[in-house]
Amino acid sequence: MTGKDKHPSGRLLTVAQVAERLNTSERYPRRLIEERRITFVKLGRHVRIPETALDEFIAAGLVEPVRLRMRRAA
Template identity: 50%
Template sequence: MKQHFTVPEAADYMNTTVRFVRRLIAERRIPFHRLGRHVRLKKADVDAFIDAGRVEAFDPAAARRRARRAS
């Protein structure tokens, strides 16, 4: 299994565009390795970026409880 992705491979893995991956790199929102002119992204770093964006499922009962406590 691959340990590192090229930018197009990372975009394909994340099911997004190359432009989006390049923007993440430019904004330093995802770790990367530069090998001369080439950029590589570690699979574990891409997975960590994906996991960091996880949003938990909505629980209506918990939202009502929080709303009652706030009032």
């Protein structure tokens, strides 16, 4: 979700669904919400996380492997 796009598109996930997808307890997604580290939607007392925001959060933490060249013994 871009900064200009204020309307979430796609599915809105519950905290439980986000926790299941991240393979963590519900405490971790709630902490992300509290610390404002992930985009969320407030619907009354309920909190939902757009699936696109979760995908972006996961992609932001992606670390590519480093390819090392093997040296030849001289």
